[in-house]
Amino acid sequence: MRRFGRTQWLVTLALVLAVALTGLFAVRTVRRAVYWSFHRDETIRPWMSIPYVAHSYRVPPHVLYEALGIPHPPHDRQPIRELAHEQNRSAEELIAILETAIAHEREVHPEPSLPTTKPGRSP
Numbered sequence: 286m287r288r289f290g291r292t293q294w295l296v297t298l299a300l301v302l303a304v305a306l307t308g309l310f311a312v313r314t315v316r317r318a319v320y321w322s323f324h325r326d327e328t329i330r331p332w333m334s335i336p337y338v339a340h341s342y343r344v345p346p347h348v349l350y351e352a353l354g355i356p357h358p359p360h361d362r363q364p365i366r367e368l369a370h371e372q373n374r375s376a377e378e379l380i381a382i383l384e385t386a387i388a389h390e391r392e393v394h395p396e397p398s399l400p401t402t403k404p405g406r407s408p
Contacts, residue, residue: 325341325342325343326341326342327341329365329380329383329384330365330380331364331365331366331369331376331380332364332365332366333364333365334361334362334363334364334365335349335350335353335361335363335365335368335383336361336362338365338383338387342387343396344386344387344390344391345390348386348387348390349383349386349387351386352382352383352385352386353368353372353379353382353383354372355368365379365380365383
């Protein structure tokens with residue numbers, strides 16, 4: 286049996302590195318998918334940002350920004366609590382406005398329902 290040369294070690298190291306990076310990104314993807322599957326339609330809290338609420342309720346962020354009278358800034362992660370302070374309103378008032386905007390958006394653009402399968406039959 287022969288020993289590995291320098292080239293074989295470099296190829297092996299590159300392969301191990303590629304597999305490790307692939308595994309890392311796969312784990313991150315699965316974690317995000319699991320997280321958002323359990324955080325759908327979460328109760329809106331003052332610590333949440335507008336993009337977080339929009340993602341949880343599956344509505345476009347610009348709809349929520351427009352409801353609050355705020356121009357849609359890119360990558361804004363300000364919590365509702367800070368937005369309320371800037372507007373001299375209570376966080377509860379902003380949350381009520383967001384809930385109304387979400388309900389209205391869902392009436393206008395209802396989510397497509399998932400196809401249902403009959404019990405005992407595969408699709």
